[in-house]
Amino acid sequence: MTQIRMKVNGVTESLDVEPWASLLDTLRERLGLTGTKKGCDQGACGACTVLADGVRINACLALAVQYDGSEITTVEGVDHPLQQAFVRHDGFQCGYCTPGQICSAIGMLAEHAAGMPSAVGASGLTEDEIRERMSGNLCRCGAYNGILDAIKEVL
Structure with a gap:
């Protein structure tokens, strides 16, 4: 031990x-x-x-x-506006991936604010940029549009 x-x-x-x-x-x-x-x-x-x-x-x-x-x-x-945005935008269905999605989105927003590059390389957080940066988090229910809308709301 x-x-x-x-x-x-x-x-x-x-x-x-x-x-x-x-x-x-x-x-x-x-x-x-x-x-x-x-x-x-x-x-x-x-x-x-x-x-x-x-x-x-x-x-x-x-x-x-x-x-x-x-x-x-x-x-x-976590105590972050993203949590309520997930609720408002139906950013979850079964909810199994939601904790990881929320933690990942918070980390992603911090990475972007710190100027860390992504494969898309957009100057702002476009939909394509958000999707690329969140691509390591899967949702078997397909709530991606709600997740995207929730992230866009807190920008």
């Missing part, structure tokens, strides 16, 4: 974890933060997206020990 300390949703946590434990499993099983979803468990769907020191990551691909000393924000710790 390895002892780690991290601030999760504003609360400092000290945990003994196995060196191979994913951040996703640690959040869900050790801290009871089940808002972060396990989808593919291979980094392909984005359901497990959280913010680590403000940067969006796939928690299923991250080892908890990598984030010793970090600040982690899960959907339970």
Whole structure:
């Protein structure tokens, strides 16, 4: 076991974890933060997206020990206008991907504000730019138009 300390949703946590434990499993099983979803468990769907020191990551691909000393924000710790925009624009159907979509969108908006480039390379956050930047988050229900509209509302 390895002892780690991290601030999760504003609360400092000290945990003994196995060196191979994913951040996703640690959040869900050790801290009871089940808002972060396990989808593919291979980094392909984005359901497990959280913010680590403000940067969006796939928690299923991250080892908890990598984030010793970090600040982690899960959907339970989010208070952002994007959440109500998702409701207003029907940015979800079954809701399984919604926590990852919201965390990813918050991270994406921060990346754009910091001037991080994307493959589209648009100067502003056009629809194509938003779609490209959010392409790592899948929605099996197809709520993409509502998700896009919600993101556009908070710009």
